[in-house]
Amino acid sequence: MLWRKVTLAAAIILCAGTGFAAADSTAVEKDETLWRDAEGDPTYKIGDDGLVDYRTYMGYKRYTGNCMPCHGPDGAGSTFAPDLTGSLKTIDYTKFTEVVSSGQQNVWHPSNSVMPAWGTDLNVMCYIDDIYVYLRARSDGAVGRGEPKRPPVDKAAKDAAYSCLGF
Template sequence: MTRLAKAMPIALAALLSASAALPQDAEQKPDNITAVTNENGRYLTADGIPTYKIAPDGTIDWLTYSGFRRYHSECHVCHGPEGEGSSYAPALKNSAVAMDYYDFVDVVTNGRKKVDASHNSVMPSFGDNVNVMCYLDDIYVYLKARGTDALPRGRPGKKEAKSDAIRQAEADCLGH
């Protein structure tokens, strides 16, 4: 077992069990924004989907802050600053809100190719890139916060402390 598979954050586990977790009735779309639980600094919706938490004073959760940093180191070159999109890649801040979480994870992990008469877009696979996969939930919640306009453009000012559980999961995933 690779170190990446051994300690993957919620993202890979969610992808592997996606069929069991998908809503049965497409008409009743679950709330994929509101945090209802906090598991050692990881905020989750009622359906167990990672999400952001922003306090009334503007303090953001650690994963959203980390997602800002990771997005700007790995994703912004194609998808533009703050998830706003570019001339050749879509605005991921919109994708994180509109797409199902499991579809988002699948596209980042496996990539996607859309080539036809009116499209020519290729999203490469990042499934072997620990700098993306170990922080995929972080990137996702950052983009979700941007996509709902809960988080303005620019470097977040105040952040929660990194929990020991998040610190350990990061070390395990990175093989430290």
């Protein structure tokens, strides 16, 4: 039906116009221990050996420990918290860090829908970039479901996380 095609085309144009098109996740440069895209936002990197970078792997671990109970395994969502692989197609890094540190209520669902604030929880905040890059990789379909194959430990990243945690 023609009207459906027209509506779809209009929707695509609208999305592109409002910046809803997903940002390019290509890793451009690494600062210390974290890969960044052309905009300077944290991103993941899949090596030639097919392994994810260490921060993405740690993101899987921390996501599973802290976020999975509500958001479901692998960021895929549950009946009481949104599918974050979908959310990351529309919310950017700044918005992500804002919601995770300050929480959010009744945006995704109109009532009794509470995302806790993690701003004072070091187990989350010391790994917020790791969690972001893991979810970004999941959202792009670059990492599948389940635990990614473990890459070698990045000692600098591990030390930085431990010092953030106060060890």
